[in-house]
Amino acid sequence: MASLVSCPHCGLRPKEEFTIKGAALHRPASDAPSDVWLDHVYLRDNPRGEYEEYWHHTAGCRRWLVVSRNTATHETGMVRDAAAALKAETTA
Amino acid sequence: MRYSALAILKNALRGNRDWRPAWRMPDPKPHYDVIIVGGGGHGLATAYYLAKEFGIRNVAVIEKGYLGSGNVGRNTTIIRSNYLLPGNNPFYEFSLKLWEGLEQDFNFNAMVSQRGVLNLYHSDAQRDAYTRRGNAMRLHGVDAELLDRAAVREMVPFLDYENARFPVMGGLLQRRGGTVRHDGVAWGYGRGADSLGVDIIQHCEVTGIRRENGRVTGVDTTRGFIGCSKLGLAAAGNSSRVAEMAGLKLPIESHVLQAFVSEGLKPFIDGVVTYGAGHFYISQSDKGGLVFGGDIDGYNSYAQRGNLATVEHVAEAGKAMIPALSRIRVLRSWGGIMDMSMDGSPIIDRTDLDNLYLNAGWCYGGFKATPASGYCFAHLLAHNAPHPTATAFRLDRFARGLMIDERGAGAQPNLH
Numbered sequence: 001m002a003s004l005v006s007c008p009h010c011g012l013r014p015k016e017e018f019t020i021k022g023a024a025l026h027r028p029a030s031d032a033p034s035d036v037w038l039d040h041v042y043l044r045d046n047p048r049g050e051y052e053e054y055w056h057h058t059a060g061c062r063r064w065l066v067v068s069r070n071t072a073t074h075e076t077g078m079v080r081d082a083a084a085a086l087k088a089e090t091t092a
Numbered sequence: 093m094r095y096s097a098l099a100i101l102k103n104a105l106r107g108n109r110d111w112r113p114a115w116r117m118p119d120p121k122p123h124y125d126v127i128i129v130g131g132g133g134h135g136l137a138t139a140y141y142l143a144k145e146f147g148i149r150n151v152a153v154i155e156k157g158y159l160g161s162g163n164v165g166r167n168t169t170i171i172r173s174n175y176l177l178p179g180n181n182p183f184y185e186f187s188l189k190l191w192e193g194l195e196q197d198f199n200f201n202a203m204v205s206q207r208g209v210l211n212l213y214h215s216d217a218q219r220d221a222y223t224r225r226g227n228a229m230r231l232h233g234v235d236a237e238l239l240d241r242a243a244v245r246e247m248v249p250f251l252d253y254e255n256a257r258f259p260v261m262g263g264l265l266q267r268r269g270g271t272v273r274h275d276g277v278a279w280g281y282g283r284g285a286d287s288l289g290v291d292i293i294q295h296c297e298v299t300g301i302r303r304e305n306g307r308v309t310g311v312d313t314t315r316g317f318i319g320c321s322k323l324g325l326a327a328a329g330n331s332s333r334v335a336e337m338a339g340l341k342l343p344i345e346s347h348v349l350q351a352f353v354s355e356g357l358k359p360f361i362d363g364v365v366t367y368g369a370g371h372f373y374i375s376q377s378d379k380g381g382l383v384f385g386g387d388i389d390g391y392n393s394y395a396q397r398g399n400l401a402t403v404e405h406v407a408e409a410g411k412a413m414i415p416a417l418s419r420i421r422v423l424r425s426w427g428g429i430m431d432m433s434m435d436g437s438p439i440i441d442r443t444d445l446d447n448l449y450l451n452a453g454w455c456y457g458g459f460k461a462t463p464a465s466g467y468c469f470a471h472l473l474a475h476n477a478p479h480p481t482a483t484a485f486r487l488d489r490f491a492r493g494l495m496i497d498e499r500g501a502g503a504q505p506n507l508h
Binding site: 001015016020022023038039041042043044046047048051053069071072073074 | 394
């Protein structure tokens with residue numbers, strides 16, 4: 001894994017400052033049918049290759065970030081603020 | 093050919109020219125009754141029991157690498173049946189009983205060593221939890237002993253007993269637990285299955301699963317299409333990738349677990365010891381190296397290697413338990429791909445496709461389960477019904493609220 005990760009708020013920081021939560025999934029509406037919630041809570045694509053993850057900058061700005069990472073090589077790619085990314089998607 | 097002391101003597105006198113290869117390298121046939129995807133411990137054990145116990149020998153095991161190159165060759169070799177929950181305990185005890193007869197059964201030295209597994213506890217509450225676990229084991233007819241501090245000290249004198257934060261107060265001991273030579277398991281089951289007529293097709297990667305009218309007709313591979321009547325998936329960390337070829341999305345994330353071996357040392361750790369104030373487990377191999385491991389790294393990975401932060405974390409836990417480890421040199425480290433299920437317990441079940449069967453979700457505890465996993469998966473493939481010890485390992489248990497929450501952390505994904 002990259003030793004240094006480029007946080008959009010804090011700049012280049014050691015990866016140990018971050019906590020990796022897991023796949024950056026879209027949260028269903030609270031009244032979505034149970035099979036949608038079952039899929040969101042329990043099922044995973046679990047890809048080998050590049051995918052997007054939620055990272056928390058626990059020892060830094062404490063913002064949630066969306067990080068593109070390759071699960072076969074551990075290379076990290078684009079890092080963006082999660083809230084900003086979500087806002088950009090919903091207002092697009 | 094049968095391995096025996098006499099065979100060694102006879103062959104030595106003949107210049108060792110007559111040893112046969114332990115298994116054939118056949119070309120795939122156009123069709124098999126059963127194809128098993130995954131030539132690791134569980135896949136090979138399944139093929140072995142299909143042939144030996146259930147009389148189904150027209151079987152192929154398809155392995156993308158070389159036999160045993162996955163997790164079966166990468167684990168810390170521990171076997172035990174000290175599980176708490178009724179959905180788990182009988183299964184792991186069934187596995188331990190199979191371990192006890194295995195070497196005679198498959199005529200191969202797998203170095204099954206029942207040297208004992210000792211789980212340390214460091215507080216009254218933890219003692220109570222281990223008492224409960226020990227009693228649960230005994231209710232299922234499984235051996236368990238609760239040792240106090242003095243008894244543990246006699247067995248394992250070099251622990252950090254006086255640690256101010258986490259003193260060693262005692263331990264739960266399963267004497268019948270221990271270690272097994274992991275490669276020997278792969279080779280023994282492989283040789284056994286092959287000798288019963290199973291084709292082990294190595295360096296053959298499944299690239300697609302063909303379906304017609306809701307049934308699997310066979311697999312596309314890097315060595316061509318191979319037809320089958322039944323398809324069983326035993327691909328461990330690669331389960332999601334293979335299942336996706338059949339349109340299935342699994343309750344599994346693939347995570348890296350690292351393991352380590354030290355330089356060779358004179359024997360001083362006689363059994364398996366696990367830490368109660370952190371995730372750490374250690375034993376000593378017959379070559380003298382300490383074999384140990386700890387937590388998973390904590391992120392999805394198919395890389396079969398992990399991060400230095402985890403190496404440090406594991407070393408810290410080890411040193412907290414056994415201060416003498418601080419001066420020991422680590423010789424080698426490696427990683428595997430753990431198929432982490434959403435409740436930490438495995439899946440041995442049929443799927444929505446009538447002739448597609450799934451064996452997955454072993455997290456970091458699959459090695460000890462190898463014999464029972466193979467036997468129960470073979471039972472399911474042969475009879476279309478679960479073995480009595482594996483009835484809880486359902487794929488749909490997450491939808492039905494029947495998670496097997498062995499770790500007591502609550503029914504939550506993101507468990508890992």
